[in-house]
Amino acid sequence: MNKYILYPGCSMESSAKAYMESMNTILEPLDLRFEEIDDWNCCGATEYLGINLIPAYALIARNLALASKQMNGTRTVVAPCSACYLNLAKADYYMQERPSFGEKVNEALEAGGLSYVPGTLDVRHLIDVLVHDVGLDAIRNAVVRPLKGLKIAPYMGCMLPRPDYQHRWTDHEHPTELDDLLRALGADVIDYPLTTECCGGHMTQIGPETAFELIRRLVADADERHADLMVTVCPMCQMNIDAYQNEMNRHFGTDYHMPILFFTQLMGLAFGRKPEELGIGTELVSSRNALANIGVEVPVTQEPAAPRKKDEGLPMPRRWVKNEGKEAVK
């Protein structure tokens, strides 16, 4: 039984519940035990860092301090979310790189009766632990239903392979670990050169047009390469490509239908679990047809009300087109 300390992160309890549920199903077959950090708090995502420096890092470091109190038999913290993983790893790294900065963060932690010695913990992403600690052979051995015939675009995203402080990945821009893992499940992994391109991150919230173009590139490329679905390792990537795909389609007048699932959902399927145990069906761009190709039947859940089909009816303002009739910004 291999023990790890788990930092789930906020998304795992809401928008990425399917990731959490499916992750929990693969622990036992792979002989893993995850112990959650008691009373962990939000990592600040990409927002807190842009407001204040010391509070942002103190917020992250509180989790490291709490985790370091829970180290019996392990010093590895596992984060399934790429953004959480990077924030935790970054705080640990920068506190070491600039000791005066680390001292300040610790001074703040002291106000809460906590402290953290940088370097105490080993912060790692879930897929890092699965590929490098558990290993592909153990994963292959746990497969009872190979995903033969399922064409997958492996989407690694940005914050996992970059900046990669501990040099864990084969490459910063074209790492192959996710491909290898999916192949171990028996899937047909397609070449997907955009694997570490950005999903738009928080731009879906603050500059949607910028984000839509980034989402379009990823989805269009997977579609052109005849992928049945995309697979991700990050709740933010999943959210942007799944939940905003319809809006992106509306923005460009396209009609893409590219489901995106978490890699743990596919591991669960290959390990013989039922789709409903893995949160499959909670994605907004349904994976039902894609999975039907390999004989997996996804139960029908209640669909949300369909949006109005055509822009007929009441007169509406014309769709706004970027830069149209507008002078170039200085």
Add this chain to the structure above:
Amino acid sequence: MPHMTDERVRARLTREEDLSLLKEVSIKTAGVSHLEMCIQCGTCGGSCPSAMDMEHTPRMLFAMLRAGMRDEVLRSNTPWLCVSCYHCVVRCPQEVHIADVMYTLKGMAIEAKLYSDSTAPDFSQTFVDMVETYGRSFEFGLASRHYLKHFPLRLPGMAPMGLGMITKGRMSMTPKRIKHMDQLKAILERAGQLEMTS
């Protein structure tokens, strides 16, 4: 346009160098920023997925920092369009912590009240408010507050997505709160004081 700014940068550089702005940004950045080491190669801008919407490429912005153009830098939309993808960071031959410099510049722009479009700063601030209240992110509260204020016209179009998220159990309408909120508040308060004295 970029070309014009280039000339302004050049004009400034002929004067005696004032590196105080560059140093200020560098010292305010987490870790060792290496900002002073920038050789103006432009790899950052060429690697950036949102460069097309930026007023200045990162390279340009760093030249402006070196030239001491405080107001122009803090008015630029560039830091706000950074998606934190770290392409530039791993490609930079000088190992400048580019993404972290962008975070620093956002904070400075908010403080100086120089950035005109409040959409991005407001989103960050709303997020921070949620975290400082609950200790956790609260997607429903965050999204609804942000959209009501900045994209009210997009709300009807967003309704099916929001509804989908709720009916599929992916968006909770009540926030979760950590147990020791008082401890987190004390830490953040002390951190805020340390920020001001640094």
